[in-house]
Amino acid sequence: MNEVYPLTAGFFVSICELIKSLIFAGEKFYRMAKKETKKAPEVEYELLEKPEVIAGRLERGEAFIKKNSKVFGGILIAGILIIAGVLYFQIDKQNKNKKAQSEMFQAVYYFEQDSTDLALNGDGSNSGFLKIVDQYSGTAAANLAHFYIGSIYLSEGQFQKAADHLKKFSADDYFVQARAFALLGDAYLELGNTKDAIASYKKAIDHKENKHFAPRYLNKLAIAYEEAGEIENAIKTYGIIEDKYYESFEYTNARKHKARLEGLASK
Incomplete structure (x- = not known):
């Protein structure tokens, strides 16, 4: 000492x-x-x-x-070790993220080519999304891989696996995050979990709402409300599309289903 x-x-x-x-x-x-x-x-x-x-x-x-010099010396050494540990962790995480992003490039290519099995499991030379989330857990690349995995499982009808991975994804980007919430809602709806489906669609709508995607998510929300037997809420949701997004593709469909549900509600 x-x-x-x-x-x-x-x-x-x-x-x-x-x-x-x-x-x-x-x-x-x-x-x-x-x-x-x-x-x-x-x-x-x-x-x-x-x-x-x-x-x-x-x-x-x-x-x-x-x-008490030993005490003060110990405190100083402990502080230095903590700072060094934090710096090492940050540098190590950055290096892992760079490596993961490099390995993820081929998996993304397979995903875009609809080669979902290769995208998930790799081709023997390049890692798939599943290996990336396991080997590089906690990195930005692994976080994005959860989104891809969830999307693939949803398209394959493996709804619980899709939900499990989509729940682990988080991003600041308004388009991708809102899309992830909507896909999660789709998975819950297919599982018959209308309560969580409704909550997920609401998150998709409220996440930096924009006129291009909000009508689509509102349409999904209205369907979930109808599945849950909440007819009045479904009518109100279609009404939002009709009043606020009259230039959208979903406008005509919203008017049709709103009229249908109003007819059912009046009986």
């Missing part, structure tokens, strides 16, 4: 200076309070404290610090 002491000398000096300033501040406050209570004469002056008193107090402070 003798090697630690030189590293902490500057720290000890700073502590001494702090103690010194606190001593003077305390004495000054005491003198000011004494003047106020005893109403001293008009001529105000400050008594200089005896040098031997100051020296004694500083010596006691320095002695305390020297006595």
